[in-house]
Amino acid sequence: DSGVTQTPKHLITATGQRVTLRCSPRSGDLSVYWYQQSLDQGLQFLIQYYNGEERAKGNILERFSAQQFPDLHSELNLSSLELGDSALYFCASSVAGHPNSPLHFGNGTRLTVT
Amino acid sequence: AQSVTQPDIHITVSEGASLELRCNYSYGATPYLFWYVQSPGQGLQLLLKYFSGDTLVQGIKGFEAEFKRSQSSFNLRKPSVHWSDAAEYFCAVGAPGLGQLTFGSGTQLTVLP
Numbered sequence: 001d002s003g004v005t006q007t008p009k010h011l012i013t014a015t016g017q018r019v020t021l022r023c024s025p026r027s028g029d030l031s032v033y034w035y036q037q038s039l040d041q042g043l044q045f046l047i048q049y050y051n052g053e054e055r056a057k058g059n060i061l062e063r064f065s066a067q068q069f070p071d072l073h074s075e076l077n078l079s080s081l082e083l084g085d086s087a088l089y090f091c092a093s094s095v096a097g098h099p100n101s102p103l104h105f106g107n108g109t110r111l112t113v114t
Numbered sequence: 115a116q117s118v119t120q121p122d123i124h125i126t127v128s129e130g131a132s133l134e135l136r137c138n139y140s141y142g143a144t145p146y147l148f149w150y151v152q153s154p155g156q157g158l159q160l161l162l163k164y165f166s167g168d169t170l171v172q173g174i175k176g177f178e179a180e181f182k183r184s185q186s187s188f189n190l191r192k193p194s195v196h197w198s199d200a201a202e203y204f205c206a207v208g209a210p211g212l213g214q215l216t217f218g219s220g221t222q223l224t225v226l227p
Binding site: 002004033035042043045048056058090092099100102103104105106107108 | 146148150155156157158159160163165204208209210214215216217218219220
């Protein structure tokens with residue numbers, strides 16, 4: 001058990017809808033990362049937060065947004081969903097948010113857009 | 115920007131045989147290098163990491179990896195594979211100044227009885 005909790009485990013929704021994915025980091029970790037895993041794109045970095053502030057942005061679409069709250073949990077909001085957004089979304093956390101801080105991954109949220 | 119290549123999409127080995135998974139990276143200096151394993155339905159678990167120093171690093175579950183600067187490689191090895199090692203393996207690179215890791219496309223390992 002990595003200590004990172006992601007909810008829900010599965011999500012099925014229709015095109016055009018909006019969903020929110022939630023992540024609780026490992027106790028003591030200040031940084032949260034979101035990754036998208038799909039068959040054609042592999043593991044793609046979306047965004048990183050450190051202690052409530054955005055630290056780095058990757059291949060995140062404008063339809064997607066995220067935030068990290070004062071209690072350090074994070075939410076990833078996906079709107080105007082398209083079929084191509086179907087993927088496994090992982091949250092990971094690390095202590096310091098530096099590249100030499102190993103990431104601890106949750107088990108992911110599998111999103112299916114129909 | 116850094117990049118990672120895992121040339122083997124799928125590898126099949128027999129239980130008890132040795133294993134080597136290849137990873138090549140592209141980065142101007144010495145990056146931070148990691149190997150992660152993903153079992154079905156699970157998140158990624160860290161196997162081992164290399165930052166500096168001894169180029170042969172030991173990880174969990176009997177895995178080791180060797181950093182070769184001249185070849186820009188960080189290959190993962192295990193002397194004797196167990197059926198429970200069947201999973202997908204990801205090499206990742208991090209660089210100073212960048213918070214996130216860049217992952218390779220993964221190598222799926224199948225272990226035959």
